Amino acid sequence: MNTKMKLRSAITILLSALLILSIAGCSKKVPKKEEKKPPKPKKVTEKQAKNRKAAYSAYKTIIEQNATAIKAYSWQTVPGKDTYNARGIDRPIALCDIDGDNVPELFFFTANNEFDAQMHIYTFNGQEAVELSYDGFNEGAYSGKFADQQAAAGTSFVVYKGKDANTLYIYYSNGDDYMQYNVHKYVMKNSKLELVETISDLVGQGDSGNTVDIYKRNGKTVSGAQGAKSFTNSSAQFDKAIIFSTYREENNVSIWKKFSFDGALCISYDQAIAKLSEK
Numbered sequence: 001m002n003t004k005m006k007l008r009s010a011i012t013i014l015l016s017a018l019l020i021l022s023i024a025g026c027s028k029k030v031p032k033k034e035e036k037k038p039p040k041p042k043k044v045t046e047k048q049a050k051n052r053k054a055a056y057s058a059y060k061t062i063i064e065q066n067a068t069a070i071k072a073y074s075w076q077t078v079p080g081k082d083t084y085n086a087r088g089i090d091r092p093i094a095l096c097d098i099d100g101d102n103v104p105e106l107f108f109f110t111a112n113n114e115f116d117a118q119m120h121i122y123t124f125n126g127q128e129a130v131e132l133s134y135d136g137f138n139e140g141a142y143s144g145k146f147a148d149q150q151a152a153a154g155t156s157f158v159v160y161k162g163k164d165a166n167t168l169y170i171y172y173s174n175g176d177d178y179m180q181y182n183v184h185k186y187v188m189k190n191s192k193l194e195l196v197e198t199i200s201d202l203v204g205q206g207d208s209g210n211t212v213d214i215y216k217r218n219g220k221t222v223s224g225a226q227g228a229k230s231f232t233n234s235s236a237q238f239d240k241a242i243i244f245s246t247y248r249e250e251n252n253v254s255i256w257k258k259f260s261f262d263g264a265l266c267i268s269y270d271q272a273i274a275k276l277s278e279k
Helices: 003-027 046-065 067-071 224-236 269-276
Strands: 095-096 105-109 118-125 130-131 147-149 157-160 167-175 179-190 192-205 212-217 220-221 239-246
Touching: 046 067, 046 105, 046 118, 046 130, 046 269, 067 269, 095 157, 095 220, 095 239, 095 269, 130 269, 179 224, 192 224, 220 224
Parallel strands: none
Antiparallel strands: 095 105, 105 118, 118 130, 118 147, 157 167, 157 239, 167 179, 179 192, 192 212, 212 220
8 A cells, every 4th residue: 555545544544533523522411500409498496496386375375465456457458348338358467587586576456446556566585575666657646656547548558578687678658638658677686676768759749730759768858760769679678478458559569569468478366376376
């Protein structure tokens, strides 16, 4: 075999080898990217389980002591249900862990009269149930707590847990010739609720008859863009609906699109007694 023939044979063999290698390489499956698994829920320790049991017992006693006033709160409602002529939805109690200790806080409303009901929040400090105070509601005859009032345009509200750790939000609206929309943000630490932000939007008619919005953040007037952004940010933090009531369709408020009424944590008095009686 001459030199040219040998060279052609070598090239042919080399090309064949490269083709085989390329086919083998293409036949290999590309490994799938491992899907990120959601974090496993933290295990409840024996101490936490013991505290929860003690908390439930204490909470049960508290709502039994307030049974008459809880049941007198008759106007918790959803759009389209007239509570001036009939009872509302009867879901005035909720349990939700705000501070992340695996022992839920207790939320419930009690009626002061036929038009005003106040929200109570209790926590368990390891020894007893303690009612939490929370700033932001310091006006009126029954100041010191958030109130659902059945007067004028009525109160619509959602109390919800935030996505950030230890955060609690209260959204509410009320008014008459005007409407005011509000959000209060709280952080819970060391069995205390600290008010860290308030935002509001007063909507009414201006001197020229046009609709005007006056936004405030932490008591100071801000631009419409800043105010709207603050409301959007608070809505984006929505995690779980704890307790709610609404007299009207608030199509301009995105918070109502964050949850279904049936999916909220609030339950009836009888359901709460049964829950708190679990062993």
